[in-house]
Amino acid sequence: MRLIKKYFVIAALVLMMLTAHGCDERRDTRQFVHTIGVVFTLDTDEVFQELFVFPGDYSEMGQDFLANSKTNTKVGSFGVTVEAGSAFTVWLKDWDGGTYAFDGVALQNGDLATITFEDALALTLRHQSGRQEVVAGRYVQGGDAPDHPQSDMLREKSFQFSVVNQTGRPITYISMREARAPGKGDVELYLETLAAGASAVMGDTLSGDDLELTEWLLHVQDDAGNVWDSAAPFSPWTVTELTLRLRADGRLVLEATG
Secondary structure, X not given: OHHHHHHHHHHHHHHHHHHHHHHHHHHHHOOOOOEEEEEEEEEOOOOEEEEEEEEOOOOOOOOOOOOOOOOOOOEEEEEEEEEOOOOEEEEEEEOOOOEEEEEEEOOOOOOEEEEEEOOOEEEEEEOOOOOEXXXXXXXXXXXXXXXXXXXXXXXXXXXXXXXXXXXXXXXXXXXXXXXXXXXXXXXEEEOOOEOOOOEEEEEEEEEHHHHHOOOEEEEEEEOOOOEEEEOOOEOOOOOOEEEEEEOOOOOEEEEEEO
């Protein structure tokens, strides 16, 4: 009986020593990380596929918050949780590799961050206190790494040319789309009716990677709902006039001047 009791006492002492040692070790190595949560909303005409949020002095971008959010479209909201800090960089990458950045973003827990791309790229922060601030974005040409050469401002350029309707049909819609990616979306040029034999001046302002594109297709619809894409591409940066004609095989051809 005494022997059994002795063993119990020894076992209890060993258990106490191991437990005490474990507690000390856990207390020495435990790290407490304070995180913040922010709701991001994309409200743009640009299709983004990747979004990173990281401290401004970090060289690594870390987690892609769009990877699992199913929000790699033009509009959508998703949550972002990051380690608390004083200033962050928000990094976006679009469908064809163009990248955009916001620097020195003072994210706080519970913020609502809305990214818009109208006259210029902007991130609007709405804090829980009711205070609002806007951070201007910049375009990073053709790269997705933080150390890639960067431009100071978002680049933009306007184009303008005349369109002459010689199809013999009233045209009710004219736009242009990338020759190599026609499904990306249209740049709308004319939403009124262009009568047969009439002409109109059209134009728009493009930015980002679109400035490097020189091959576009003209997309046309007539009053009967017939739709055509031009048989050959054109460059909006060099053309001054486009004459539209329908060939006998029904294809839309462009006669370009400029």
